[in-house]
Every structure is written in C-alpha cells, then in structure tokens.
Amino acid sequence: MHKLNDRAMLLANHVRNIVMELQNIQKGDKSKLDIDPFVTSALTQQDFSEIFPRFSLSRQQAINVLTPNSTSRMNSTSSCLLLLLVACISFATASVWSDCGSKLAKIDAVKISGCDDSAKECVLKRNTNVSIHVEFTTNTAVSKLNTVVHGVMMGMPVPFPLAHPNACEDTGLACPLKGNEKYSYTAIMPVLKSYPKVNVDVKWELQNPKTEDLICLLIPAKIQ
Template sequence: MKQCNMLSLISLTVLLASVNAKFYTDCGSKLASVQDMTVSGCSPDAKECVLKRNSNATFSIDFTPAADTKTLETVVHGIIMDLPVPFPLPQPDACKDSGISCPLKAGQPAKYKTTLPVLRSYPKVRVNVKWELQNEKGEDLVCLLIPARIN
C-alpha cells in the first residue's frame, strides 16, 4: 500500500513539474513580471521552438509593468555562438499593432502580440532568440530567451 502511495506522489510531482515547465527563460525582466509567453507552433514543454522558414510565427507575452512606461520598443536578437545578431522587425514600436496601448500603468497587466515573418532566406540553424520590450530609456521591461531552430 505504501509503495502505491509513493508511486502516486512521484507521478504527481513529475506531472506538476511538467505543467510548470517553460520553453523560455527570463534574461533580465527588470521592470515587469512576465506571467506567460507563447510562440505559435511551440509546445510549452519543448526544449526548443521550431520556426519554419517561409512562414509566420506569432509571439505573445503576458506581463505586468512595475513602473509607468510612456513608450515601448521591441528589440530582437538572434544569438548564434554567443554573438547577438540584430533581427529586423516590421514594426519595432510595441505600442502599435500589438494589442498594447501606451502609456502603460504600473500594476496593470498587458498582453503583447506580434507576428514575425520567418523568411526563406534565413539559414537552417539553431539560435537563441532574445526578445526584449524596452521603455523610453532603453531599459528592459521584459527580456526573454527562447531556444529555437530555424527549419
């Protein structure tokens, strides 16, 4: 009987750990708390996101600013062999076409969402995507690192 209870407890612990698993890591969200992040086609328990060339990927971030923010800019880098390579965005102003209205108020949850083209010309490579949302002073509200593979 005790072995059955112990096995149930271990199974429950593994299940809870996998439910809380995240494919991304926080790399310095200083002025906001991140509640969730999703990338289309990426499972929350995946080791890396697969970004298919010649398609679009939708990124969504739920966060709560800790300070009032007048503006918000999206900055994205692909980190390959520890070298950050700037990634051009169709709309770097995170206050436009992303579901966010600026200014942002401290303590009020926000949901950022954008679609990013993954061009056919991109090489097939493993990359860490560094996704930042920065205020008017260039400070990170949100900084997330997403392991990905362009396929």
C-alpha cells in the same frame, strides 16, 4: 496555464506515494514498500537525465534511491525522495521560454504559435510568420516601448529586423502603460527564407527609451 509533462507528473505522484509509505514505516508500520514497475521500466535514460539533472543521477542510481532494500536506509531515502519530488515538479512545469532579465514587469504567460509550451525548442519554418503573445504585469509606468529581437548563436547576438519595432502600435498595447496593471502584447516575427537552417536562441525584448527591459524572453529555436 503551462501544459504539464505527463510522464514527469506521473513520476512525481509516484514519489509522493513512496514518501507517504516511508513516513508510515517510520511511524511503526512495517508493511512492505511497494514500488510501481513504472519506475523500473517505463522511464528511459533520457527521462531520468531530464528529470534529475541537478542531482546527476543515472537511471539505475535513481532506481536504487527509489527501491531501498532495508529499513535502515529509510531516513536518508526519504530525504532524497523529497528532493527528487521537487525536481519532478520543477521539470513538469518547465516552459520552452525563459525570462532573460525582465526589469519593469513580470511575465505571466507566453504563447508562441506552432510551439508547444512543453517542447524543448520551437521550430521556426522559413518563409513563414511566427506570432508571439505575452501577458505581463507592469512594475512601473512606461511612456514608450520598442521591440528589440536578436538571434543568439554561440553567445553572439545577431539582430532580427522588424518592420514595425514600435511596441505600442498594432500589438494590443496603447502607451503610456500604467504601473501595476496587466497587459497583453502580440507581435509577428517574420522568419525569412534567407535565414540559415541553424539552432538559435531568440531573445525578445520590450525596452523603454532608456533601453531598460520591460520584459525579456529567451526562446530556444531551430530554423528549418
């Protein structure tokens, strides 16, 4: 279960309430639309930039949408609010990782040690080990699997060496894997002291002998 962003969920709930009030007004109830001060004071510009990125709304523009000054704007405002609600829910359920092209399985859950699922990036401390736990459901049978890890910087993938690349040993997986089955995979990634302190996207893949991706994870990270 992904951890929800409390501030985004609070805004989403508030938008739901506004939509309900707008619907009542459209039905003939002319009661005053009550806008919670939370909208105009609690959220920062950064919050609005994160929650409403697909609409390119500034804090003030979003406030203007949420505080209509006449009933003639209710229809258009109601439509905007419904779109904003979708954005809020999408933002609230966002994860630190993303699927970068899983073909032979569906990723169900991911847990990275020391990294909150609601974080923007994972902090990888040098000279430590990071564990990655993935739960997935296969689409087809797989005979063998190899773990392939890259650090992607400025679009260039750099290999992360692994002492044990065989994904079917000491990971919780026993190959061959059956199709349409749920599996759990756990691996350890060493963050070497020699690694530079940089921002990097960690690309974690489990590949079959044809180098097709069973799963592919992209994890934004900062090496410290």
